[in-house]
Amino acid sequence: MVGFWVKALDKKMLAFWALAFALLFAACSNDDNGTILVNPIGGESCAAIEESSSSDYALSSSVVASSSSADGLVSISTTVMEDTLEIFAFGGVKLDVVADSFLTKFDYGDVVMVMIAGYDTVDVPVVAGYGYVFPGEFFLYVSEGLNYIKLEARYGQMAEVVGLGRDLKFPIDVVVQMKEKGGYVDHLENLKSLSIANYPGAYPDLSIEEFANFRMVHTTGMGEGVLYRSSSPIDPAIYRNAIADSLAAVAGVRTFVNLADELQYAEEYKGFADSYYATQNVVYLNVEPAFANTPFKEGLVKGLRYMIEHEGPYLVHCTYGMDRTGFTIAVLEALMGATAGEIKADYATTHKNFYNVVNGQHVALTAKQVALLQAIIVRLMQNSFKTAGVDISDFENADLASATEKYLLALGMEQSEIEALKSRLK
Known part of the structure; x- marks a missing residue:
């Protein structure tokens, strides 16, 4: 379990908050008659992991202009702080x-x-x-209490996203404007309520496949029995590995x-050498x-090239089998012709398999919770595709197959490789 938490924490968090590991484990684990309750996202008890540097305590010399736009929306004007260590080492702005x-x-x-003048504009929640x-x-x-606010990407480098490179020149003007008052409140409330358990007895309503988050992908265009997804078949952190490996x-x-x-880390997992997994092709x-x-x-x-x-x-x-897997599978589903609805539904199925555990028992998510979770994959794809110059802002009506081909081309794949991948997945 310790190895899992060390890997799960963001690398820059490890640099400054080695002690936070112990606190996080204590805050996010609850031993209740053998049940281990985990919130891998965050939530009320384990969300307040804050970052700091020596510059956090310097007095701000900023003079912030506040105004209302023509349509009455609140906005402020300021600049990017000249903290190049934060920008280039950690990616925060x-x-x-x-x-x-x-x-x-x-x-x-x-x-x-x-809105960062000369760079990019992003819509983000205030948290x-x-x-x-x-x-x-x-x-x-x-x-x-801090003398700044910071544009961030969880596990990512926001500076790269908005285009701040080594050639940047200060000052860089920024306008922050209200997009939707309270537009993320429901998401915050939902996040605080989500918990999972790490033993099958908490999920009497699920099949063993659902407990392991193991399933075949069968969206439009995908071949029968060609592509599967699951929680880790080798990592024992969430106690589903042996089941996933057998399936x-x-x-x-x-x-x-x-x-x-x-590979080196994977080989250290208990039981790895005896697993079915260890006998197959793995990237x-x-x-x-x-x-x-x-x-x-x-x-x-x-x-994807390894699959080819x-x-x-x-x-x-x-x-x-939730976040990285969810995004990767969504890209493959879109490439093969899945509808927006199919992509969102499959993404949320994983969350249904894990959430929500209340008083030691799995409770079905509400329709509202499912809709909020489905919206996440839309945002993730829109944001990543945008950085590659591909617009899927109208997700429901976009030609997602064509857009995904453009996305993969922008990432460096050749058209022949994309066709070969599609052939593999048919």
Whole structure:
């Protein structure tokens, strides 16, 4: 379990908050008659993981202009702080605004438009901590008492997303404008309520396949018995590995795409040498869920090329089979012609398999909760595709197959490779 938490924490968090590991484990685990309750996203008890540096305590010299736009929306004007260590080492973009001052005009749960002059514009929720968004999502970090606010991507590098490179020149003007008052409040409330358990007895309503989050992908255009997804068949962190490995063997999976591990780490898992998994083709990608950043994109392409070069059936997994797997599978589904509704439904199925555990028993998610979870994959795909120059802002009506081909081409794949991949998946 310790190995899982070390891997799950963002790398920059490890640099400053080694002690936070112990606190996080204590806050997010609840021993109740052998049940281990986990919230892998964050939530009320384990979301307040804050980052700091020596510059956090310097007095701000900013003079923030506040105004209302022609349509009555609140906005502020400021600049990017000249914290190049933060920008280039950690990817955060600090804005020269005192957090308490910002919170007199905006509230947690608001969705704002951040317009960086000469660079990019992004829509993000205002939140108090890293754990109040799903992995890969963008957010505006606002913590009371700090002399700045910060544009961030959970597990990612927001500076790269908005185009801040080594050639940047200060000052860089920024406008933060209200996009939707309270537009993220429902998501915040939903995140706080989600918990899972790590033993089958908490899920009497699920099949063993559902407990392991194991299933065949059968969206439009996908071949029968060609592509599978699951929680990790080798990582014992969430106690589903042996089940997932056995199910993969029954399905005859020949090629695994492991988004979570590197080979050396994977071989250390208890039981790895005796697993079905260890006898098959595996590509180890070890990528963080930073879907809009270069390392994940390069890992995605490497994984897809490995699939082209090896026979199926294929199985894609990370640890839970939720975030990295969810995005990767959504890309493959879109490429093969899946509808927006199919992509969203399959993404949310994973969350239904894990959430929600209340008083030690699985309780079905409400329709509203499912809709909120489905919206996550839409945002993740829109954000990542946008960084590749592909617009799917009208997700429901976009030609997602064509858009995904353009996305993969922008990531460096050749058209012939894309056709070969599609042929493998038919």
